[in-house]
Amino acid sequence: MKTSIDLNSDMGEAFGAYRLGDDEAILDIVSSANVACGFHAGDPEVMANTFRTAREKGVTVGAHPGFADLWGFGRRVLPHTTGEIERLTAYQVGAAQALSAYSGNPITYVKAHGALGNLTASDPEVAKAVTKGIKAVDPKLICLVIALGEQERIARDLAMEVRSEIFADRAYTNEGMLMSRKLAGSVLTDATEAADRVVRMIRAGAIETASGRLIEADFHSICLHSDTPQAVSIGLAVRGAVEAAGISIEAFAPKGRP
Numbered sequence: 001m002k003t004s005i006d007l008n009s010d011m012g013e014a015f016g017a018y019r020l021g022d023d024e025a026i027l028d029i030v031s032s033a034n035v036a037c038g039f040h041a042g043d044p045e046v047m048a049n050t051f052r053t054a055r056e057k058g059v060t061v062g063a064h065p066g067f068a069d070l071w072g073f074g075r076r077v078l079p080h081t082t083g084e085i086e087r088l089t090a091y092q093v094g095a096a097q098a099l100s101a102y103s104g105n106p107i108t109y110v111k112a113h114g115a116l117g118n119l120t121a122s123d124p125e126v127a128k129a130v131t132k133g134i135k136a137v138d139p140k141l142i143c144l145v146i147a148l149g150e151q152e153r154i155a156r157d158l159a160m161e162v163r164s165e166i167f168a169d170r171a172y173t174n175e176g177m178l179m180s181r182k183l184a185g186s187v188l189t190d191a192t193e194a195a196d197r198v199v200r201m202i203r204a205g206a207i208e209t210a211s212g213r214l215i216e217a218d219f220h221s222i223c224l225h226s227d228t229p230q231a232v233s234i235g236l237a238v239r240g241a242v243e244a245a246g247i248s249i250e251a252f253a254p255k256g257r258p
Contacts (some may be wrong), residue, residue, distance in 0.1 A: 001203055006221035006252040007239060008032035008144070008165065010064055010113065012050035013041035013073075013227060021226035027053055029235040030224065031251040032060045034111045034144070035100070037092035040066035040074025047099040055105035060251035062144060063096030065089050065130075066113030073227075074114035075181070082129040085116070089133030097138065106256025109142035109163070110134045112151075121149025121177060131155045142253050147207060147219045148176045163252045165221040166201055168194050168238050169228060176207045176215040185210060187225075191233040195241035198222055202247060220252045 011023045012035040020041065027033060033054045036042030042050075054061050066074030068088065080088070093110055100107045112120050112130050119126040127150040134141055135158060145151040147164040155162045169188045171179040179186040188194045197208055206214040222242075224235045239249055 001205070002247055004248040004250040005202060005242065006031050006163075007224065007235070007242070007249050008034055008062075008111070008221050009224045009226045009231075009235070010034045010036070011226045012036045012046050012064075014046045015041050015043055015070065022232055023050060023226065024053065025232045026224070026226050026235055027057045027059050029232070029239050030059060031249050032062065032109075032221065032253065034062050034064035034113075035096060035107075036113065037063055037065050037096050039068045039088065039092055040070065040113055044099060047096065048103050051100045051103035051105045055103060058255075060109075060253050060255050061100055061105050061107050062109035062111055062142075062253065063093045063107050064111055064113045065092035065096075066116045069115075074116065077115045077119065082125050085126060085129035086133040086136070089130050090137050093134055093137045093141070100256065107141070108253040108256050109144050111144035111165075117146065118178065120151040121146040124150045124154060127151035127154045128158070131158050131160060135160055144221060144252075146178070147217045148215070163220040164218065165223045166198075166207055166217070166219045167223045167225075168198050169225050169230075169234055171210045172207050172215075174209050174211055174213055176209065176217065179210060187228065188234075189228070189230050191230060191237035194234050195237035198238050199241050199245050202242065202245070
């Protein structure tokens, strides 16, 4: 069984005067922060503040690029060519590199957001495009990918360093993929239930599906969504349960150096 694991969260998802999620509280819980890059959420002020706050709390940071979809929070599939996906990824990774360096907390990894992230798990062409976009900007960046998804294999084929994640607050299909958010029960809201399931998955080295099936998977990080009302309580419960099981919470990626 693992002796340590990363706990990451998607954050910096405010925009202008609009706020979403309690980033301050969640940054006290997680070891890694995936920061929105301005396309599905975030802006230069939000990004700089999130990177700076993460630095002050000792949290490793990464870029969290998604579709240019402020209206739909990046959770709608927008039509793009693979070349366009490469470039929108590169654009956002570059923005995150600039603002994170400015804030003294450079990014060390990249994780695709929302609909784009889901496509990297199911569509090999999208997975390749996203990975190529990351590699073109900085081949030293780590790809944080969905466990058992297409990008896990493709990123390695493209000679990128890869780490994979499971989700604390999302249900899985019998194929080991995330259930559609359109389905009842796809988002877990009970903190104790989520925490207990995470510990079971770590101990088993497997993804636990909604039906109780266990699918063997190698993973290095647990994702907590920060935009749900229960995010802080789930995060505290997950961290507490993992540590009570004798597993330490440690970032999978090194901290950046200014």
